[in-house]
Amino acid sequence: MGAIIARLLLLALIVWFIKSLLALIQGFGKTSSKKPPAEENNVMVKDPVCGMYMDSRLAIRLDRRDKSVYFCSESCKSKYLSESADKSLR
Numbered sequence: 001m002g003a004i005i006a007r008l009l010l011l012a013l014i015v016w017f018i019k020s021l022l023a024l025i026q027g028f029g030k031t032s033s034k035k036p037p038a039e040e041n042n043v044m045v046k047d048p049v050c051g052m053y054m055d056s057r058l059a060i061r062l063d064r065r066d067k068s069v070y071f072c073s074e075s076c077k078s079k080y081l082s083e084s085a086d087k088s089l090r
Helices: 002-028 074-089
Strands: 044-046 053-055 060-064 067-071
Touching: 060 074, 067 074
Parallel strands: none
Antiparallel strands: 044 053, 060 067
């Protein structure tokens, strides 16, 4: 009885090994053309008020005329808007 159990365990081990080997071979030649999420559109932008650099995905964005302006915080955005309003009044 012990010999039968040993043979069944050996057979199960061989099947597992072959299955793992086939999965490794099938995935060996595949390359992914998609970039990891951290690298997609990872552009550093500069806040025009304080000069801080940040990831464009995390920055506060303001679309003005034909370009986008990025800010690190709402307070920098408010300062920028008030300064631009002051310049337009002059």
